[in-house]
Amino acid sequence: MTRTAAYSLGLVLLILLVALWSLATGAAGLSLAEAARALLAPGEGRADAILWQVRLPRVVAALTAGAALGAAGAIMQAVTGNPLAEPGLLGVNAGAAFVVVVALSAFGVTASGALIWCAFGGAGAAAVLVYAMASAGRGGATPIRLVLAGVIVATFLGALTTAILLIDSQTLDAVRFWTAGSLKGRQLAQMLPVLPYAAISLAAALVFARQFTTLSLGGDVARSIGQNPALWRAIAACCVVGLAGSAVSIAGPLGFVGLVVPHMVRLTLGGGYGRILPLSILGGAALTLLADTAPRALLSVDMPAGITLALIGAPFFISLARSHGAVRR
Amino acid sequence: MRLALLCALVVLAFVAALALGDQPVPPGEVLGALFGAEGVPAPSRIIVTELRLPRAVTALLVGAALAIAGTIAQAVMRNALADPGIVGVNAGAALAAMVVIVQVGSLPETALPWLTFGGALAMAVLIYAFAWRQGTTGTRIILVGIGLSALAGAGASAISVFGEPAYVQRAMVWLAGSLQDSRWEKLPHLLGWSLPPALLAWAAARELDLIALGDDVARARGQPVNLARALAILACAMLSGAAVAAAGLVAFVGLAAPHIARALTGPRHARLIPAAALVGAALLLTADIAARRTAPPLQLPVGLVTALLGAPFFAFLLWKRRND
Numbered sequence: 001m002t003r004t005a006a007y008s009l010g011l012v013l014l015i016l017l018v019a020l021w022s023l024a025t026g027a028a029g030l031s032l033a034e035a036a037r038a039l040l041a042p043g044e045g046r047a048d049a050i051l052w053q054v055r056l057p058r059v060v061a062a063l064t065a066g067a068a069l070g071a072a073g074a075i076m077q078a079v080t081g082n083p084l085a086e087p088g089l090l091g092v093n094a095g096a097a098f099v100v101v102v103a104l105s106a107f108g109v110t111a112s113g114a115l116i117w118c119a120f121g122g123a124g125a126a127a128v129l130v131y132a133m134a135s136a137g138r139g140g141a142t143p144i145r146l147v148l149a150g151v152i153v154a155t156f157l158g159a160l161t162t163a164i165l166l167i168d169s170q171t172l173d174a175v176r177f178w179t180a181g182s183l184k185g186r187q188l189a190q191m192l193p194v195l196p197y198a199a200i201s202l203a204a205a206l207v208f209a210r211q212f213t214t215l216s217l218g219g220d221v222a223r224s225i226g227q228n229p230a231l232w233r234a235i236a237a238c239c240v241v242g243l244a245g246s247a248v249s250i251a252g253p254l255g256f257v258g259l260v261v262p263h264m265v266r267l268t269l270g271g272g273y274g275r276i277l278p279l280s281i282l283g284g285a286a287l288t289l290l291a292d293t294a295p296r297a298l299l300s301v302d303m304p305a306g307i308t309l310a311l312i313g314a315p316f317f318i319s320l321a322r323s324h325g326a327v328r329r
Numbered sequence: 330m331r332l333a334l335l336c337a338l339v340v341l342a343f344v345a346a347l348a349l350g351d352q353p354v355p356p357g358e359v360l361g362a363l364f365g366a367e368g369v370p371a372p373s374r375i376i377v378t379e380l381r382l383p384r385a386v387t388a389l390l391v392g393a394a395l396a397i398a399g400t401i402a403q404a405v406m407r408n409a410l411a412d413p414g415i416v417g418v419n420a421g422a423a424l425a426a427m428v429v430i431v432q433v434g435s436l437p438e439t440a441l442p443w444l445t446f447g448g449a450l451a452m453a454v455l456i457y458a459f460a461w462r463q464g465t466t467g468t469r470i471i472l473v474g475i476g477l478s479a480l481a482g483a484g485a486s487a488i489s490v491f492g493e494p495a496y497v498q499r500a501m502v503w504l505a506g507s508l509q510d511s512r513w514e515k516l517p518h519l520l521g522w523s524l525p526p527a528l529l530a531w532a533a534a535r536e537l538d539l540i541a542l543g544d545d546v547a548r549a550r551g552q553p554v555n556l557a558r559a560l561a562i563l564a565c566a567m568l569s570g571a572a573v574a575a576a577g578l579v580a581f582v583g584l585a586a587p588h589i590a591r592a593l594t595g596p597r598h599a600r601l602i603p604a605a606a607l608v609g610a611a612l613l614l615t616a617d618i619a620a621r622r623t624a625p626p627l628q629l630p631v632g633l634v635t636a637l638l639g640a641p642f643f644a645f646l647l648w649k650r651r652n653d
Contacts, residue, residue, distance in 0.1 A: 084472070089475075133644045133647055133648075134647070136647060136648045144468050144471065144472065145647060147472065147475060148410060148415070148471070148643075148647070149643075149644070149647060151415060151475055152415075152639070152640050152643045152644070153640065155580060155636055155639075155640065156636060156637065156639070156640035158636075159505075159580075159632070159633045159636035159637060160633075160637070162501075162505055162630075162633065163629060163630075163633050166501075166502065166505065166629075166630070167627060176490075177490070180486045180489070180490050182490070255479065256479075301491070303487065303490075304486070304487075304490055306483075306486075307483045307486050307487045307490070310479055310480065310482070310483030311480065311483050311484075313479075314476045314477070314479040314480035314483065315476070315480070317472075317475075317476040317479065318459055318472075318473050318476035318477065320472075321460075321469060321472030321473050321475075321476055322459060322460070322462055322469065322473065
């Protein structure tokens, strides 16, 4: 068995274990046996209602958003040749969140099938804006310029989002947990319209992994082996928008998953994106689910996953920044 | 000459801030009320001196404090893109205050500057410590600052999710950077915390010039580099702490004002610091007028306006430095 296969299997097992842990913990007391019974033989009882309407949707949300963000981070790092690239840091999540809040507040859009397109639009516009700002001129989009541009755009959009929420307390109430990246109270019915987009984007990311590896070698190398870098950058951008947009509309702007996971995969396995991408998908799902479950199970606080992930991810980012001298500029 | 022009600009913005509002007061009456002239109608006098004056003075001081803090940060970090907001010093100050506002609920006015100063200083020290690796670079300081400010932000949102909603709402409005709660009683704290470091920085302008040239040059000229830098960071943290305690998070003034000032007076700190202070004051006064008048009767937080102005400015800076 190859190492990649072994790690994949390990991650899948980890996800299954954490999923069971997540299903068995929560405010309402539900023994593991009851949970298992409700899962395997769905009925009409209280346990079944809790499991199918509260806990399972939460697990699905964590897994989907985490997988999508892990893949989006890996693709962004490949395409920009930038170890700090990530949908949260580069303002993509903030763009999606902003347009969703505008749609909720100003236009009263509530159907998640429509909101997902708002998330896509916002993610795409923010991605284009950040990249354009960072790559203006001769220097190109160096890591520091990309990160600064991302932070600025995220601050800008965050300020606008805050402005709307200050004016419109009804929307504030609706999105207070969502903007902190909380998975509490997700409902399957809300997520169902989004899941196909997430699935298609994930599939596309896997199918194009080889082309992304080529892109990561730089435009010149890519051209010399017959790839059209502009076309593939555009395709990569579409994948990122699809991934980050679905993740945000499910779970709010979760940061740092896309940063941490691809790096961990690269550090343990190295190699091209044919290997990094699938493992980042699994790793992102596992990390997000763990971040959602562990505080609830161990400390009995329902910490929004976005906060836990930032608490884990920011130190990681700092250690990456410390080694910045060794980073390709 | 240019400093005089800047002064005139600040005076103009100041009078405009006093004159404009739901109840406009003609500039003549504003000046009359300020200087205690006879024959100013009582309502105008009350509006000007009791309602708008404390707010305008606060805006003036906070803008100047942020601008000087930004000037110092840009000198110490040797990076023109640095600003206490981006680098996270303000986030440290805000987190410290947020913890207390939400957890304790009420706190004495004198305690807030101490808290925000402590938060800002702790953050500055942490950034410096983490960015240190056989010396440090401006880029690394900025990146580490972004990471730490994300951490502080996560801490603040954790508090806001679990806190008492009423306290959280109040903390959120304040965090967004608002001058709404400007009162005379708060001004002595603001002055006490910002004037000494501002004067210290101005008096040490030559040392800042040296720091900006780099460690080796500064050391060759006989500067105790690490001491100078530590004092500069202390001053920067005091100024940020004072500004955050008075007005919450006001982004980008610290970034933009030094740049505009540098374009006017050149890089020498003896002239740069007063110029930046004036530009910062004018910027914040104008931004607060915009915040009050854009969507009346709604009062937008001024931090929102500066954030909105700041992003395009930052894009412009990146574009201008495109050949670096």
